[in-house]
Amino acid sequence: xxxxxxxxxxxxxxxxxxxxxxxxxxxxxxxxxxxxxxxxxxxxxxxxxxxxxxxxxxxxxxxxxxxxxxxxxxxxxxxxxxxxxxxxxxxxxxxxxxxxxxxxxxxxxxxxxxxxxxxxxxxxxxxxxxxxxxxxxxxxxxxxxxxxxxxxxxxxxxxxxxxxxxxxxxxxxxxxxxxxxxxxxxxxxxx
Numbered sequence: 244x245x246x247x248x249x250x251x252x253x254x255x256x257x258x259x260x261x262x263x264x265x266x267x268x269x270x271x272x273x274x275x276x277x278x279x280x281x282x283x284x285x286x287x288x289x290x291x292x293x294x295x296x297x298x299x300x301x302x303x304x305x306x307x308x309x310x311x312x313x314x315x316x317x318x319x320x321x322x323x324x325x326x327x328x329x330x331x332x333x334x335x336x337x338x339x340x341x342x343x344x345x346x347x348x349x350x351x352x353x354x355x356x357x358x359x360x361x362x363x364x365x366x367x368x369x370x371x372x373x374x375x376x377x378x379x380x381x382x383x384x385x386x387x388x389x390x391x392x393x394x395x396x397x398x399x400x401x402x403x404x405x406x407x408x409x410x411x412x413x414x415x416x417x418x419x420x421x422x423x424x425x426x427x428x429x430x431x432x433x434x
Contacts, residue, residue, distance in 0.1 A: 245288035245309055247352060250278070253285045261287040277312040282319070282349050286312045311340070315352055318342055321412060328376055331409060332367065334387040334395065339363060343374055343381075350374055360395045368402060378402060384409035 244266040258274040266289060268274070276287045288309045298305060318331050328345040337358070343351040351374055355366040371381065386409040389396055400406045 248285045250283040277308050329382045334389040
């Protein structure tokens, strides 16, 4: 329930129009947006108002952002020096969050629900094909609920030459203590 909108085309009075083809919008839905710094992109989305209200009741006023905004900002900051194409995929049990960047610019971001490893591969390869990415050159960095030897990892490796498990380079996170845990990068990055 989000849409990335180029900043030059963005008008905060048109928020429902950006989402109406991606999500069913109710008349009482709150629509919010975040700016993705240095990318000239706005992320328009429907926040989980009930969750936000609960947090507000517990802790008072706070700033919220879409998880995609946090993920995009963090991964772009992790790769300020890279110019080659990189595809990041945050893997969870039935959902994948995919981001492709090249020359420090966001080329693609989307979330997909998948049922099996073949669905996962389909979304990955189809998206990369639409972006005209060379599977011999692009780096695929998987993170979250995945490790080398997992069925999804092995299937990706059959089609993409440069596959690795991504571990964030942030010294403030005690990642060495998380050996058997998956990393939710969006949560870590928002701390």
